[in-house]
Amino acid sequence: MVSESLNKIFRLLALAAVFSLTIACSDDIFDVPVGERITPDEHYQTLEDAIASLYGTLSGLQDVAPDLILLDGLRSDQMNITPNAGSDIAALYNQEFRADNPYLDYSGLYRVIINVNEVLANIERAEGKDRDFKPNYLFDMRANLYGLRAWCYLTITRLYGEAVVIDDNLTSLPEDLSSMTPMSKADVIDKLISQFNNDSVIYDQDTVSRARDQAYFVGFPNYKAVLGELYLEKQDYENAIYYLKLGLETAPAIAGDEAYKVDASYDEDAWESIFLNAENAILENMLVIPYSINQKQVNTMVELMLPNRLFMVKPSQVLVDSMEAQVTTRRDSADVYRGMGVTYDTISAGNYFIKKYDIDEAQPYSSDIVLQRAGDLHLLLAEALNRNGQSDVALMFLNNGISGVSLSKRPAGFSAFSKNRGIRNRVLLQNREIPDSVTGNERVEMIEDLILQEKAMECAFEGKRMSDLIRVAERRDNPGEYIGNIIAAKYDSSMSEYVKQFYMNKENWYLPFH
Structure with missing residues (x-):
């Protein structure tokens, strides 16, 4: 009280x-x-x-x-x-x-x-x-x-x-x-x-x-x-876990303890509500930049994304294919709740546009931009846990969450997450699993790849992807090859080879500070 x-x-x-x-x-x-x-x-x-x-x-x-x-x-x-x-x-x-x-x-x-x-x-x-x-x-x-x-x-x-x-x-x-x-x-x-x-x-x-x-x-x-x-950027995983977890446990009193736990608040069809009047979705969103065309505060990005406007950018086929390849627990053959009609949509067959900032079709120029939210931080926490020798806990956050694990197997120190559904389970996607035969660093890197693949879908067009790739590349034996191959996948063959070579030079990972 x-x-x-x-x-x-x-x-x-x-x-x-x-x-x-x-x-x-x-x-x-x-x-x-x-x-x-x-x-x-x-x-x-x-x-x-x-x-x-x-x-x-x-x-x-x-x-x-x-x-x-x-x-x-x-x-x-x-x-x-x-x-x-x-x-x-x-x-x-x-x-x-x-x-x-x-x-x-x-x-x-x-x-x-x-x-x-x-x-x-x-x-x-x-x-x-x-x-x-x-x-x-x-x-x-x-x-x-x-x-x-x-x-x-x-x-x-x-x-x-x-x-x-x-x-x-x-x-x-x-x-x-x-x-x-x-x-x-x-x-x-x-x-x-x-x-x-x-x-x-x-x-x-x-x-x-x-x-x-x-x-x-x-x-x-x-x-x-x-x-x-x-x-996490310093690769100090123990402290990264502590403060990411503490951040997710620290909710404003006006929101309550259920905030930031990836529970059922925005599950299934409600997932898109994260971005519909995002400043009000305080159980998920933290840093939100609001826009209101009535207040002459226009989200200029919308003009570049919508087919009935300037339409200069669109989703890559790599991202679309990744979401279309998902399978739900009901055997739907796509990422039903985050994919078509939410993150992207079509003008005609195979001709895609970015939908995420047009969920409120009545006022697209008033679409808010979310720069920090619980789904993002849960996957960062999973990344740190995986690198800190707690891969099983990382998979819990990626898959079914803490609530999906029997009481006897729940990890110590996560009692505040008892209603956590997991990132994939929140949108009814089947679990990601690693064979028991895969161990050691190979297992860590495979789980890390799954976490980044998930974040590319969960946080598509939220400004996270490039920094995620750079951070993970710095841990890999062939960092330039790692990041170059991923980015090059969206280009045609001639440009693809150029991009692979471009990112072999670490100086090209960053923009020039003019």
């Missing part, structure tokens, strides 16, 4: 969570960069002001998110182009990365970072002026802002292999980021992990119950899970 003061902030957070209400999406807040209208001293007067500023930091991602989806799909094996494609989009598909290509612009992510810095520098002003602003609220806000900033830096390093790290007290964007000396991906990750730990943003391991009661902010990246992703 939470106190009345906590009830008040949770009501505020509920407003912020759905974005379409006044705190997050009003013309006065979501459309305007933080601090632009009035000075910080004038602005930070109340708890409501602080929450408004908190959510204002996300506004820059409305411009960034569509480009992230396109960059990932065109560079990986998930998207092909149509004859309508413009030269900039065609260049990405052909693995050509010119400095003047607008899709390679990273400044939008840095603007979000700058906005985060500005709020962090000033948010304490409101704490001292509003008696409803409790110290733990400030902790929670700071933690979510750290999580958003770390997510931005991690995204930059996944794209470019390096990043310029801006001083935390810098609240305006440097004139020429490209002239500053970037840090390597590994060094950026180490810095972010150190920053989380040194600033005590994450609760101690013995206070998980308190973490569940915190004022976690719906709509932000789950900062504990972001830390887990940082450790």
